[in-house]
Amino acid sequence: MDAHSSTLIFLLGVLLAGCGAAQPETADWPVYGGNGENTHYTTLDQISPKNVADLEVAWTFDTGDSFPGSEMQTNPVIIDGIMYATTPRLQVLALDAASGKELWRFDPTDGAVSSSRFRHRGIVVTQDRVIFNYRSRLYALDRLTGEPIMSFGKDGWVDLREGLGRPVEGLSVSASSPGVVFEDLLIIGSSVPESLPSAPGDIRAFDVNTGALRWSFHTIPHPGEFGYETWPPGAWKVAGGANAWSGLTVDVENAMVFGATGSASYDFYGANRVGDNLFANTVLALDARTGERVWHFQGLRHDLWDRDFPAPPVLVTVQRDGREVQAVAQVSKTGHVFVFDRLSGEPLFPIEERPMPGGGMGGEQMAASQPFPVLPPPFARQRLTAADLTTRTPEANAAALKTFEAYSTADPFSAPDTSGTIIYPGVDGGAEWGGPAFDPETGLLYVNSNEMGWLLKLVPQSDESAYAANCASCHGADRAGTGAAPSLLGIVQRTSREHVTSAIREGTGTMPAFAVVIGRRATEDLVNYLETGIDASAAKVGKTPFDLPYRTALFDIFLDHEGYPGVKAPWGTLNAIDLNEGSIRWTIPFGEYPELTAQGIRDTGTDNYGGAIVTRNGLLIIAATTYDRKIRAFDKLSGELLWQADLPFSGNATPSTYVVDGRQYIVIAAGGGKNGAPSGGTYVAFALPEWGG
Numbered sequence: 001m002d003a004h005s006s007t008l009i010f011l012l013g014v015l016l017a018g019c020g021a022a023q024p025e026t027a028d029w030p031v032y033g034g035n036g037e038n039t040h041y042t043t044l045d046q047i048s049p050k051n052v053a054d055l056e057v058a059w060t061f062d063t064g065d066s067f068p069g070s071e072m073q074t075n076p077v078i079i080d081g082i083m084y085a086t087t088p089r090l091q092v093l094a095l096d097a098a099s100g101k102e103l104w105r106f107d108p109t110d111g112a113v114s115s116s117r118f119r120h121r122g123i124v125v126t127q128d129r130v131i132f133n134y135r136s137r138l139y140a141l142d143r144l145t146g147e148p149i150m151s152f153g154k155d156g157w158v159d160l161r162e163g164l165g166r167p168v169e170g171l172s173v174s175a176s177s178p179g180v181v182f183e184d185l186l187i188i189g190s191s192v193p194e195s196l197p198s199a200p201g202d203i204r205a206f207d208v209n210t211g212a213l214r215w216s217f218h219t220i221p222h223p224g225e226f227g228y229e230t231w232p233p234g235a236w237k238v239a240g241g242a243n244a245w246s247g248l249t250v251d252v253e254n255a256m257v258f259g260a261t262g263s264a265s266y267d268f269y270g271a272n273r274v275g276d277n278l279f280a281n282t283v284l285a286l287d288a289r290t291g292e293r294v295w296h297f298q299g300l301r302h303d304l305w306d307r308d309f310p311a312p313p314v315l316v317t318v319q320r321d322g323r324e325v326q327a328v329a330q331v332s333k334t335g336h337v338f339v340f341d342r343l344s345g346e347p348l349f350p351i352e353e354r355p356m357p358g359g360g361m362g363g364e365q366m367a368a369s370q371p372f373p374v375l376p377p378p379f380a381r382q383r384l385t386a387a388d389l390t391t392r393t394p395e396a397n398a399a400a401l402k403t404f405e406a407y408s409t410a411d412p413f414s415a416p417d418t419s420g421t422i423i424y425p426g427v428d429g430g431a432e433w434g435g436p437a438f439d440p441e442t443g444l445l446y447v448n449s450n451e452m453g454w455l456l457k458l459v460p461q462s463d464e465s466a467y468a469a470n471c472a473s474c475h476g477a478d479r480a481g482t483g484a485a486p487s488l489l490g491i492v493q494r495t496s497r498e499h500v501t502s503a504i505r506e507g508t509g510t511m512p513a514f515a516v517v518i519g520r521r522a523t524e525d526l527v528n529y530l531e532t533g534i535d536a537s538a539a540k541v542g543k544t545p546f547d548l549p550y551r552t553a554l555f556d557i558f559l560d561h562e563g564y565p566g567v568k569a570p571w572g573t574l575n576a577i578d579l580n581e582g583s584i585r586w587t588i589p590f591g592e593y594p595e596l597t598a599q600g601i602r603d604t605g606t607d608n609y610g611g612a613i614v615t616r617n618g619l620l621i622i623a624a625t626t627y628d629r630k631i632r633a634f635d636k637l638s639g640e641l642l643w644q645a646d647l648p649f650s651g652n653a654t655p656s657t658y659v660v661d662g663r664q665y666i667v668i669a670a671g672g673g674k675n676g677a678p679s680g681g682t683y684v685a686f687a688l689p690e691w692g693g
């Protein structure tokens with residue numbers, strides 16, 4: 001289609017909408033992200049810029065199984081008036097999409113209630129079945145009853161740990177994002193541990209009817225495969241990660257599937273994986289029928305910062321020299337958008353190599369340069385200096401400055417080390433897993449962005465040095481006590497492991513709590529050290545490929561002394577990026593802290609998770625903000641706020657929109673639970689009070 005005819009169709013659409021064209025009786029939101037292209041775009045137009053302010057709650061549904069810290073990241077699928085979604089404890093639900101009434105529910109634990117904190121973004125509905133992932137199980141359920149379909153895999157499920165070419169025991173593989181369907185294939189990425197031992201991030205196609213494995217693409221190449229030499233020999237047997245955890249995108253017409261991968265495990269130290277580490281941090285275009293690589297683009301070589309590509313690629317059409325080009329857009333945690341020709345992988349805006357600072361500990365070999373798109377400009381700030389620290393109050397600025405000065409922040413690509421670095425933009429973006437929305441009418445890509453630093457500090461894998469760094473100042477280097485604190489010699493024998501563990505994690509009153517600074521496993525190691533006097537962690541280094549000389553001591557958002565971000569506001573933004581021009585059309589602060597708003601401190605922006613949907617008739621609809629629990633609609637061209645409503649918990653998810661009996665709904669999972677926000681389990685559906693007239 002040329003530009004001319006698409007404009008005509010657009011005008012026709014406007015005309016039809018203008019005369020109250022027939023709203024369909026039913027319209028689906030058939031897949032995660034709204035459509036195969038992952039654009040979160042809809043032509044449904046009963047809800048419009050004119051009437052959006054009249055939206056009311058049509059129904060709510062409480063899943064009844066939320067718990068402190070639980071989240072709901074699901075983008076519900078709606079087909080033929082039935083909504084399919086998941087709950088905080090990862091049960092599957094089918095609801096009447098017009099009333100919110102429960103039709104069936106499937107509990108994969110058979111009543112053995114799980115309190116694991118699942119981060120789960122959705123399911124697949126195809127033919128007669130719902131396909132969903134629980135831990136390492138990939139289930140097929142009857143779409144009308146919720147019963148497992150016994151002919152799928154073994155007893156209704158496939159074990160995702162199988163077929164990876166490694167012993168199943170000890171592998172941890174799940175899928176936090178749903179797969180995509182192409183012909184009779186279910187194609188899916190995976191979630192794997194970010195520390196070692198991990199599992200390889202193979203992208204795999206299963207027979208949607210039987211669950212049989214039909215093809216695998218090895219994101220950590222095997223001998224003889226392209227990219228093998230970008231890892232040390234033998235790494236393919238032990239390395240992990242390079243997984244497309246945020247989901248996939250399918251181009252049915254071209255029989256291609258697109259994915260974007262995360263970093264190699266362990267995230268923050270890579271002397272044991274010297275090389276570029278293909279296909280980690282890579283946009284991949286695969287033949288959907290065979291899994292063969294068509295093209296790839298590695299956005300970050302030898303990642304040391306957990307700078308995963310955080311969202312699946314989006315299939316877009318852009319204008320180039322008066323012609324329409326089928327393209328693919330990829331957002332990054334670093335605040336960039338890469339745009340490629342979909343078929344060839346040629347970048348549509350220049351990409352330049354920028355030199356990297358070098359450095360790193362213990363045999364680390366950082367990449368000499370990294371690729372950056374020249375256009376569009378980044379949608380997040382790129383460098384943190386003292387001048388960019390919070391100005392919320394003078395005390396907040398002083399506290400942030402103290403942290404800033406204690407950490408080495410010379411370059412956003414400085415290697416992690418034992419003195420600590422600030423990753424900026426942070427590990428949660430820039431862009432996050434909600435992914436962008438794309439408007440084919442205007443070529444605008446909508447990206448919500450986090451503007452936070454993250455603190456990272458490594459420590460040697462050594463119990464003695466953990467003790468020296470955290471405890472010796474009070475309890476003495478020889479553990480015999482000082483005037484400030486009692487002796488710890490024989491403390492485990494004199495009391496108990498539980499007593500010592502809780503003293504370390506929770507503090508004692510005079511002694512500080514270390515739960516945030518020293519992880520669970522490191523605490524256990526420290527208790528062993530107090531019991532035996534032997535530095536078992538240091539003794540293990542190098543014994544297996546998984547025992548690295550460093551581990552994470554601290555990995556958290558950079559905050560001031562009162563828990564607000566340590567950088568200058570805005571702390572979250574919403575951006576409209578013109579993919580035709582390669583420019584940013586508008587940027588607005590996104591989200592507020594209610595208690596700051598009450599003090600008159602407005603438009604700070606906050607961290608936000610979950611994407612937007614964009615409508616042909618002019619709306620951009622998004623929840624996502626972590627602390628103000630709002631869902632909002634903006635004018636898609638200007639960014640002007642047209643409507644907002646309160647949710648019972650923050651809607652850290654992407655909304656869906658659909659029609660049942662001629663009425664259009666917008667539904668959002670309100671699950672909260674991010675970064676200390678309260679958790680809940682409510683689906684909220686909005687609609688107009690009057691419709692069809």
Ligand code: HEC
Pocket residue numbers: 467470471472473474475484485486488491495499500503504508509510511512514526
């Ligand atoms: C700022 C000083 C300080 C630091 C740092 C400190 N402690 Fe303590 N710790 C104390 C004091 C003081 C007590 C005695 C209880 C009290 O007065 O609250 C104590 C008590 C304990 C106890 C309980 C002893 C008992 O007899 O029941 C354990 C176990 C302990 N500390 C372990 C550690 C470990 C392990 C570390 C390092 C991770 C550590 N402490 C760091 C000051 C400190």
